[in-house]
Amino acid sequence: MARYAKPTRLTREQSRDLTRQRLLDAARGVFMKDGFAAASLEDITAAAGYTRGAFYSNFGSKLQLFLELLERDQESTMARMRAIFDNQALHGDMESYLMHYYRECYRDNGSHLLWSEAKLQATRDTRFRARFDALMRASLQATTTYIAALVERMGPPLPVSAAELALGLSALFNGLQFYCLLNPQAVTNELIKNILTNLCARSSTSLPTQTIPIGTAIPVGN
Incomplete structure (x- = not known):
């Protein structure tokens, strides 16, 4: 019977870095598609799969x-x-x-x-x-x-x-x-x-x- 290794659990710092990177990646796509001024926090967080709370835990503003x-x-x-x-x-x-x-x-x-x-x-x-x-x-x-x-x-x-x-x-x-x-x-x-x-x-x-x-x-x- 095959054994599968348990997925490595991320540390709090690693999880925070991952969230931050996903928000950055999502914002990049939104900015390039819609422009900075037209992009909203809702657009960015939805694209990243997070809430506004997750956004403000990582960034003070757009x-x-x-x-x-x-x-x-x-x-x-x-x-x-x-x-x-x-x-x-x-x-x-x-x-x-x-x-x-x-x-x-x-x-x-x-x-x-x-x-x-x-x-x-x-x-x-x-x-x-x-x-x-x-x-x-x-x-x-x-x-x-x-x-x-x-x-x-x-x-x-x-x-x-x-x-x-x-x-x-x-x-x-x-x-x-x-x-x-x-x-x-x-x-x-x-x-x-x-x-x-x-x-x-x-x-x-x-x-x-x-x-x-x-x-x-x-x-x-x-």
């Missing part, structure tokens, strides 16, 4: 949950970014790294709508805007740091600073991702490769200009 969701998503993106720029198997050219960066952190990132909702919310809520702006700055600074390391490793120096290039690439990729959502057949990987090839070629042959020191705070999300 906004607090949204910020944690963004923070976790940013941590995941930064982990992918580190893996890309630390990948020694990639070709030794800026274009190769930027293509991987676009594919991993933008093209294949399902969180674009989530962050678009956050940007809209930041324009309407000054308290949220301050926290969201800090997330955007951290992301931009991480990109700046990795681009600076790539330039130092590969050379020659770019005619713009790493901070300027990071901001420009973020704006470019966000715009391309938006168009990709509307018309994925139009924004192909081949098109992106052509854009980056020309961008890298022009950057390496242009005359030097005044640069911004790495680490300079650049306002984003305004």
Whole structure:
């Protein structure tokens, strides 16, 4: 007669973490489907299979949950970014790294709508805007740091600073991702490769200009 192991009983902390994660996952789906402003606590708790009491045992508000969701998503993106720029198997050219960066952190990132909702919310809520702006700055600074390391490793120096290039690439990729959502057949990987090839070629042959020191705070999300 076959014996079955008894299911492991979760500790109180594990149970709380599981509830919290399910609420976050449910909220992510609701926000991306209906938008942050239109989403209600009832929508989120129903999708997660919990009550309002369970929600307030884990989060003080819908906004607090949204910020944690963004923070976790940013941590995941930064982990992918580190893996890309630390990948020694990639070709030794800026274009190769930027293509991987676009594919991993933008093209294949399902969180674009989530962050678009956050940007809209930041324009309407000054308290949220301050926290969201800090997330955007951290992301931009991480990109700046990795681009600076790539330039130092590969050379020659770019005619713009790493901070300027990071901001420009973020704006470019966000715009391309938006168009990709509307018309994925139009924004192909081949098109992106052509854009980056020309961008890298022009950057390496242009005359030097005044640069911004790495680490300079650049306002984003305004």
